[in-house]
Amino acid sequence: MYNVDDTIVSLASGPLGAIGIIRLSGGESFQISKKILKPTYAFEKPVSNRAYLLKIVDENGKLLDRAMVITYISPKSYTGEDMVEIFCHNSPYIVKKALKLFINSGARQAREGEFSFRAFINGKMDLSQAEAVNELISSETEREHSIAINHIEGKLSVKINDIKQSIIDLIAEIEVRLDDTYEEMDDINADKLFLATEDIRNRIKKLSDSFSKANFVKNGIKVAIVGTPNSGKSSLLNSIIGYERAITSDIPGTTRDTVEEKAHINGFKTLLIDTAGIREHSADDIEKEGMRRTVKAIREADVVIYLSDISACDNNDEKIAIKIIEDNIKPDAKLIKVFSKSDLKRKKEKDENYIEVSAKTGDNIQMLMDEITKGYEKGIDTAYDEIITSERHYRALSIALNDINMSLQKIKNKEYELVVEHLRSALADMEDILGKTTSDDVLESIFKNFCVGK
Template sequence: MLLKDTIIALATPSGAGAIAVIRVSGVDAISIVGDFFKSIHGKNLTKQKSHTIMLGHIVEGNKTYDQVLVSLFKNPHSYTGEDVVEISCHGSQYIQQQIIQLFLRNGCRMADAGEFTLRAFLNGKLDLSQAEAVADLIASDNEASHQIAIQQMRGGFSNEIKTLRDELLNFASLIELELDFTEEDVEFANRDQFKDLLHRIQNVLRRLIDSFAVGNVIKNGIPVAIVGEPNVGKSTLLNALLNEERAIVSEIAGTTRDTIEDEISIGGLGFRFIDTAGIRETEDVVEGIGIRKTFEKIEQAQVVFYLVDGCSLFVDGNHLENLKVEIEKVKNQYPLKQLLVVINKKDMLSEVNLSTINLQLATALLLSAKTGEGVEELKNQLLQFVNTGTLRNNETIVTNTRHYDSLIKALESVEKVNFGMDDGVSSDLLSLDIREALNHFGEITGEITSDDLLGNIFANFCIGK
């Protein structure tokens, strides 16, 4: 890792805009920018205090590139912990590239993906879980994912892990001290207190591990499959939920041949709705492929809307009973999924028919995808399916698969220690399992890392962050 060189990158999205911010970080950042920055008040950039902003021009010889604002952040009081200069120029792509190329010719190199945040981590400005939260914060597109990323970036998750690790490390030190006095047969670590600590750590780890079920769907969006027979109004419902004409609507059965997906935020949570091909017996090859995809999407979904044409329920006397049988089949086939039966075309049903449905299918939700009646109630029902109690209570929620994996391994190691104490295992063997647990804690916060691990994490960042 080249930490002695000076890096540069565009910190704002590429493309034309009102302004663009170019970030420079490294030991020579101030002097390199200072060689080409001419303050309108004649100030020397290298002699200015940290956290100051100056107006001037980027100039090379007789050529003026742009009028800019230059923000100065001296080490260690900067994002990266190094000297950082941020140049706010006009948002022309030509201007952006000309300024970047100027500094590339004069001592800078292009930053790699996530290299500014990598340097912040290596310089002790962030731990690894906080650094990963930066990427999550940039990617957050709803209130819930934003709230979780902010909490993690502020160190909520890190502090919880560090507290557990410090307490466990203290006992590990006492147990390892006992190894130096094996002949005296003394115990420096109180075994009862240690057992209490292990039980407390296990409870915290189990809570964090369980939170991943909520955190993962919040981060990636909660998949909701809209399924049913052809022409029951699946595409119309998708359009009503999204409040736009996203899917083609036709009276011809089998219009939807492939899955259509889009995401919206409801109550601060991201939901990814999937409109699927109608389920029926067909000899049409293309439609048959779409139906197979429907069942694949049901497997991937967390919530399933089983949509029914309300008018069809009263065509013959057996249809309502047949529907009950079909619902039971779906429930038995997908027992772990949240299933909601939705009766569409409420606007076309008589009061008698509505009463019959309410009596026979009490848990079903009645709506009209065409008029929008009942759609808001459907959205509220969705929110009840998601356990957001931990979110509302501002508890730590795990969203990162790497953290989840390390927590599981840490729990396994702690359980080994607990079993070992019950079986009277010697201090040297207990010490090995404790060290293993400490290593898994350290992997989360970055106290234990490898170049490969850091490369994999920061490769997913955007350039300029």
């Protein structure tokens, strides 16, 4: 997929900021750099991880810029190859011109993820760690960041490797007993084998379970705000995100579509969904379609906020709204009941099941936000020491789990050849996560999601 013999070059920084970073990696890094970066002593006897202040000069020897330059000697670099990193002034002209000089001197423009790909094939990191580099760059919250950094530090790899080793040990133990040449070995102890296999199953299951349970870390907690028209849904959404996003109006039925807004609440990524109001007699088809989308939003939500206007008398539409929520909410979703417009004159009886908020004064909005995120901390931080966030890992673990379950079945039937077969298949899935057996097209699809220069 990538030619790994070339020396590659790329810009590694973005258009903003004062410093532009150019990276060079491959066997010719020092030879090529010598032609452009002066004086050349840094590349005659390169020292690893050493910084130099050098001149970038063009083909005519004209000064382009002065730059900090770091030399790395294989294998002590990000890619495992000889590398040079140049920190120059981030003018579009300078970085473009410098790149061109490197390319004219024999380097090739790197493709997306090519530096990380080289790190992977040179054994600097396994595939799950390389994937985490991307997660790290795109992480938006502290929680996402800490999961990604754990993956990069290899905590997930250690877990997968441990499981892999346990499977290998088991296979060896069975095979040696199936082989007639080792007659002196005692017979297979089915109970012991079952327990050991079960232990592997539990370890895989815990990892794969973490994917769905921690899904909100990556995709956000989905919060649907539901209520009758005019109950203050859009105003509540605005007051949570702190600026006007949804159109508010005192004409009932203005929000006819669901409006989604990302927000960080108490450090959690959330997706707030402002829904069309529920009422018995919808005016037209557009409003009916809006209601259908409201139902869909309730079905997909992790948290449903039911909003009821404290300044309005109890009415039939509210009863319908509650009923629709109860009929459609996910079994493990959270329902938070809220009285809105608490600054207005109360027409509803006090109810301890309701939080009273005012979008107008901000009263109790923080309390509501705490209620939204309550339980999520505990849910992941204590139950899982390692969390799967990659769809690819999840799939591999699910298939492995299936194979382990089959092995357990076959142990019961004392069909040990088949036990080994399923264990081998589970083993292959573990190796797939680490990238040991991953096919080129899968590798390509992973690395092409990286930015150029990473």
